[in-house]
Amino acid sequence: MLNPRLNDLIDYPFDRLRALLDGHASQANVEPLAFSIGAPRHAPPAMVAEILAAESAGWGQYPPIDGTPEFIDAVSGWLSRRFNLPPGFVNGAAHVLAASGTREVLFMAGMLCVPETKNGKSPAVLIPNPFYQVYSGSALMNGAEAVFLPTGRETNFLPDLDSLTNDVLDRTVVFFLCTPSNPQGAVADLAYLKKAVELARAHDFLLAVDECYTEIYDRDPPPGALQACAELGGGFENVLVFHSLSKRSSVPGLRSGFVAGDPNLIAPLRRLRTFSAATVPRPVMAASAALWRDDEHVHVYRELYRANFQAADEILDGRYGYYRPPAGFFLWLDVGDGVEAALTLWRKAGLRVLPGEYLARQVDGVNPGRPFIRVALVHDLETTREGLARLRTVLG
Ligand SMILES: Cc1ncc(COP(=O)(O)O)c(C=O)c1O
Known part of the structure; x- marks a missing residue:
């Protein structure tokens, strides 16, 4: 009765972490700290609760699948402002679709674009390795082969576009690119993005660019794929970008994001969502519109993350291959054996971190995430300092 493809889904990293740690009592006589989950812990902006209360009549109505005109307008304004797009380049509902x-x-990108075959061959979905697990779920459940691309230090933590062969590109249907990347915090520059867009057009696949960390940056705002499209001089052909308020506005529980780009993909995606997706409730849409219009609260959160990285600079002092990433809120630390380190940190210090191998897949006998742990710097400064101090004491 069950879809046999479900058997190929590897358990979600947090389930694997529970299986790893929960049988072991922490011997540390301290409050446990979770640095494993990449969800902001800062309080959401006060306007969220205020708007939800003021708009409560909206709970009594089905919301539109596309997003309210106010929401689409706020998102279009933010995209233009944030990515310096020419006036009118983003044309409202033709280019933008609300998402929960x-x-x-991201999962639906596979449903949207995976055919039975491409150029007579089995379809491939390109995925950076390590990666946000939904990409492989999307590939697998929609019948494509997931092709994992190395993203180590030697490739600046991004897939090496020059290494992609025509053989693979000709059967590629979706390329998931994450910039800033989770877990390494790497940022693709405009030249890289333009090259990726050109590849997508030359080989007719969807370039699905997950930019949900793009507002959490240290110094320079990371560029985006729509910006690359503008620089290339055409429209948004073959490109979709994915954005979220979860990280930007510290509201992972609001379930509010959007997808934007190629109108020839947005229209069928809207149709697909009509059959299968949860719409964003009207009060949530109203709060989201206000959040996308406001940059000030994002600036405040960025400062909090900067302070956390400052603490990491001092406390880790270059150990475990530490580098301060240009964006995102994760540390990607080389500790030799990530599973062993996660277990030791839990037992000896009550600290939960995520083994890097749970975020990556083994290719040619090697799991590139194996030496690493991912440490989420999402707490307040005091908690962050406490967690990092425990980490250093235990790992030495
Ligand atoms: C790289 C990446 N993409 C997408 C998401 C999904 O975020 P949301 O569904 O809250 O917008 C996450 C969440 O952790 C993420 O890390």
Whole structure:
């Protein structure tokens, strides 16, 4: 009765972490700290609760699948402002679709674009390795082969576009690119993005760019794929970008995001969502519109993350291959054996971190995430300092 493809889904990293740690009592006589989950812990902006209360009549109505005109307008304004797009380049509902967070629409990218065959061959979905697990779920459940691309230090933590062979590109249907990347915090520059867009057009696949960390940056705002499209001089052909309020506005529970780009993909995606997706409730849409219009609260959160990285600079002092990433809120630390380190940190210090191998797949006998742990710097400064101090004491 069950879809046999479900058997190929590897358990979600947090389930694997529970299986790893929960049988072991922490021997540390301290409050446990979770640095494993990549969800902001800062309080949401006060306007969220205020708007939800003021708009409560909206709970009594079905919301539109596309997003309210106010929401679409706020998103279009933010995209233009944030990515310096020419006036009118983003044309409202033709280019923008509301989503209940980015996870669902990232998954649907596979449903949207995976055919039975491409150029007579089995379809491939390109995925950076390590990666946000929904990409492989999307590939697998929609019948494509997931092709994992190395993203180590030697490739600046991004897939090496020059290494892609025509053989693979000709059967590629979706390329998931994450910039800033989870877990390494790497940022693709405009030249890289333009090259990726050109590849997508030359080989006719969807370039699905997950930009949900794009507002969490240290110094320079990371560029985006729509910006690359503008620089290339055409429209948004073959490109979709995925954005979320979860990280930007510290509201992972609001479940609010959007997808934007190629109108020839947005229209069928809207149709697909009509059959299968949760719509964003009207009060949530109103709060989201206000959040996309406001940059000030994002600036405040960025400062909090900067302070956390400052603490990491001091406390880790270059150990475990530490580098301060240009964006995102994760540390990607080389500790030799990530599973062993996660277990030791839990037992000896009550600290939960995520083994890197749970975020990656073994290719040619090697799991590139194996030496790493991912440490989420999402707490307040005091908690962050406490967690990092425990980490250093235990790992030495
Ligand atoms: C890289 C990446 N993409 C997408 C998401 C999904 O976020 P949301 O569904 O809350 O928008 C996450 C959440 O952790 C993520 O890390």
